[in-house]
Amino acid sequence: MERIVYTMTSTIPTFHHPTNFAAFYGFSLQPSAVEFTVQRIEHCLPDTSIRLPLYRTSYFTIFLFEQVEGNYSIDHLTYSVQNYSLCITSPGRLKSCEVAYPCRGYMITISELFFKKYLSAYPDLSYLITEAVPVIHLSALLFAEFAAISQQMLLENLRGLFHEEVISGLLIAFLYKAKRSGLHEYQDSPPLPKSTVDTFRQMMEQHWIELTEGKREQMPRTRDYAEWLHLHPKYFSRLIRAQTGDTPRALIRQKQIHQAQSLLVRTTLTVKEIAYQLGFSEPGHFYRVFRKHTGYTPVQYRQQSQ
Template identity: 35%
Template sequence: MSDDSKIKAYNKLSDLYDDENVGQSIVQDTDFTIHRLEIVHDKPVQSPVFRANYFSFVLVKKGKSFYTIDDHKFYTKPNTLYFTNPGHLKSFGIEEVVQGFIITSSEEYLKKYIHTTVFDEFSFLLTEMVPPCYLDDAKFKELYHLAEQILAEQEKKSTLRHKIVSSLFMVFLLKVKEYLLKDDSFKVAYDRDSEIVNQFKKDLESAFRSDTLKNGDLQVSAFAEAQQLHPAYFSTVIKTKTGISANRWIQDKTITEAQALLSKSTTPIKEIAYQLGFKEPTHFSKFFKKYAGVSPNQYRNQ
């Protein structure tokens, strides 16, 4: 696999296309996108290896393509459904122009427009290694029709666009859940590869929703202990399955939560520090500036 230090991470689909020229440039004004594959990829292409910090859902009606997740390579065929989640090393190749849809969404969008506890209802989104699902005509047409409806509403730019699109997207997710849980290869991957990682992500999410979060609660050892695992083994599993260390998962989640609180609330920075488990506000400020590049106060003013 490529040198991780040279691999770029993208927070949204438009960044990938603009930076690496792997498809037609797109304008992205929200954390949710939907595009026809034959429009954004109108010729064969091979992407670089990258890390996407968003969820992707792909419907392949026809054409020839493949995608990689870490060291695994998967091929698509007509009526293929697959999705990928944040954190992995990825790439894709279009060998023959593909007709279908690509839908992307950030975690923040899912929590804001689908549900604050979206991973309780859609725990399959946390599965680390998802093989493609090959659907029969009826099931695929149902998802394809939903994607066409979502795209039509997304392009209207109406005042109720977000509510309508998110409602249709929820139906899409429910259908994906229904189909995946009936797919034998997905069930094997879900049960075997993702137990520890899924639980870690759920525990991490729960920790930040706790009213009594303490600094020790965010130690890797605490999450390992919660699953009755040795910290060294736990860390190896998380790193192996996701490509990111458990400590980095905790740091990134802390930064994400801090940014949300700073930008979407008027809560004093001192109080935010305590909410995120820091013993001293100065420790929080140093931590935030180290990973975000600016102080909490500067970030809020921006």
């Protein structure tokens, strides 16, 4: 239901759906659901080496490489990718890559709405939002386990009834295995430095939990986060925008809209109740903001999602 396909920030594109990403770079994607996609990489890419300059996505991306040779950069940190590599990135990360032909494996994308709907109940998976996950190098045996889950998700994605519920169960197993594999690989290495963006995301996620649990009446403002991080508000806003492509206010609003979408789909709360729970002082304001960002009224969105 996302209307904006991609935006540009200082020539760095931000893609809001994998089909827009594919069209921009001339790749080929098989028809798939909006909130979750899984593809064979070799079916998407041309028969040539690939070099992608800096870009961002507003969704989670997972690359499970069976055959690859090249480099993958996340927030200006460059990692070598080789056979049996696993790359997981969260929305807003600055990415680029350069890989040689042939390249084989799986590409999985997850919207923030899908994450909120099916995965947010698992606190151990919050690392996907709050941390920069390094590239994980797998053994052949462990890769086979991840590939089996990926193939099962690919098959389920082509089916109808309850396919999202089945896929979410498989995805939870995949992500827990990824976390366990990452902890094992990097347990003897120094942790990646936590950036201002990571800290901001972690704080924002905690505040959203407090808001939905009734422990907080409204989300903090940009200047509140700047004060807690000991930064000038203008510098804080420029820093976040430079690293994510969005201002802190826009990121807070995105979380607000995604939470609203989740509540509209998963609960029977009235629009008025949802507006107040998300910190809006007036339901009319919530109505206008939701329609501006999604192209639908809250009632229309709920009806189309049923």
